[in-house]
Amino acid sequence: MGWKFRKKKKDIPGGVWLKCQGCNTMLTRKKVEEVLGTCPECGFHFKIDGRRRVDQLLDEGSFEEFGSDVAPVDHLQFFDKEPYTEKLKKTQDKTGLSEAATVGRGRLDGRDIVFGALDFSFMGGSMGVVVGERITLAAEVAREEQRALLLVATSGGARMHEGALSLMQMAKTSVALGRLGEAGIPYISVLADPCTGGVIASFAALGDIILAEPGALIGFAGPRVIATTIRTKLPEGFQRAEFLLEHGFIDRIVPRTRLRQEISCCLRYCTPGVRSAEPQPEPAGEPGS
Numbered sequence: 689m690g691w692k693f694r695k696k697k698k699d700i701p702g703g704v705w706l707k708c709q710g711c712n713t714m715l716t717r718k719k720v721e722e723v724l725g726t727c728p729e730c731g732f733h734f735k736i737d738g739r740r741r742v743d744q745l746l747d748e749g750s751f752e753e754f755g756s757d758v759a760p761v762d763h764l765q766f767f768d769k770e771p772y773t774e775k776l777k778k779t780q781d782k783t784g785l786s787e788a789a790t791v792g793r794g795r796l797d798g799r800d801i802v803f804g805a806l807d808f809s810f811m812g813g814s815m816g817v818v819v820g821e822r823i824t825l826a827a828e829v830a831r832e833e834q835r836a837l838l839l840v841a842t843s844g845g846a847r848m849h850e851g852a853l854s855l856m857q858m859a860k861t862s863v864a865l866g867r868l869g870e871a872g873i874p875y876i877s878v879l880a881d882p883c884t885g886g887v888i889a890s891f892a893a894l895g896d897i898i899l900a901e902p903g904a905l906i907g908f909a910g911p912r913v914i915a916t917t918i919r920t921k922l923p924e925g926f927q928r929a930e931f932l933l934e935h936g937f938i939d940r941i942v943p944r945t946r947l948r949q950e951i952s953c954c955l956r957y958c959t960p961g962v963r964s965a966e967p968q969p970e971p972a973g974e975p976g977s
C-alpha cells in the first residue's frame with residue numbers, strides 16, 4: 689500500500705512564482721522546492737503537506753500507509769454554514785486526502801519507524817475522531833512492532849464539528865503514548881507552523897524529543913486571545929519556536945533542510961534496542977584484521 693491520493697495538492701501557493709511571506713521576495717517554485725519548501729533568501733518555512741513530509745523524511749519507497757480505512761462520521765449531525773458531511777466531502781475532493789492525519793510504517797536512514805503527519809490543508813489539521821484514532825493506531829503499532837514513532841504535527845486544534853468526541857482524542861492519544869513510553873519505545877515529535885489547541889495540548893507535546901521548525905507558532909490559545917483575556921502586552925516572539933526553546937518547552941529548533949539528518953541522529957542515539965534494517969557490522973574476520 690502506498691499513498692492514496694486522488695490528486696496532488698499544493699500547499700505552497702500556486703503558480704511558477706511565489707512571494708515569500710517572510711521577506712516578500714519573489715521566488716520561483718523550483719528554487720523553493722530545492723530547499724524543501726523554504727525561502728532560500730530568509731529561511732521562511734512554507735506549509736507543506738504530508739506527502740512532501742514522507743518524501744523529505746523517509747527512505748524512498750519505504751512508506752506503507754495504514755489506518756486509511758478509518759473514515760469520518762458525522763455523529764452530531766453538525767451544521768455550520770453547511771452540513772459537516774458536505775464540508776468533509778469538499779475538503780476530501782480539494783485536498784485528495786481522506787482526513788487530516790496520515791500514518792504508516794516507513795524507514796528513515798534504514799531504521800524501521802512508524803511515521804505520521806498532519807495536513808494543515810485539511811480543515812486546518814484539526815483533530816477529530818479519525819485523526820485521534822490514526823495517531824493512536826500509530827502509537828499502538830509502534831509499541832507492538834517496537835519501532836520508534838515519528839509524528840509531524842501542524843494543527844489549529846480540536847475539530848469543533850465533532851464536539852466532545854474530538855476532545856476525547858486528546859486523552860486517547862495521550863494514553864496510547866503513555867503505553868508506548870512504558871514499553872521504552874521512543875517518540876519524536878516535530879512541531880510545524882502552526883501547532884496549537886488540542887493537538888499541542890496532547891500528543892504533539894508528549895514527545896521524548898520535541899523538535900520544531902524555525903518560526904513555528906506553538907501554543908494552546910492564540911496570542912490575541914491571551915492578550916485580550918489577561919489584558920497584558922505579551923513579550924515579543926511569544927509562542928514562537930525560538931521563545932519556547934528559550935523557556936524549555938522544546939528541545940531543538942531544526943530547519944527543514946536538516947530535519948531528516950537530525951532525526952536520524954536522534955534515532956541512532958535513542959533506539960539501540962529498536963529493530964533496524966541497517967546492515968549490522970561485519971563480524972571480525974581473520975585475527976588482527
Ligand SMILES: [Zn+2]
Pocket residue numbers: 708709710711712713727728729730731732
Ligand atoms: Zn523569504
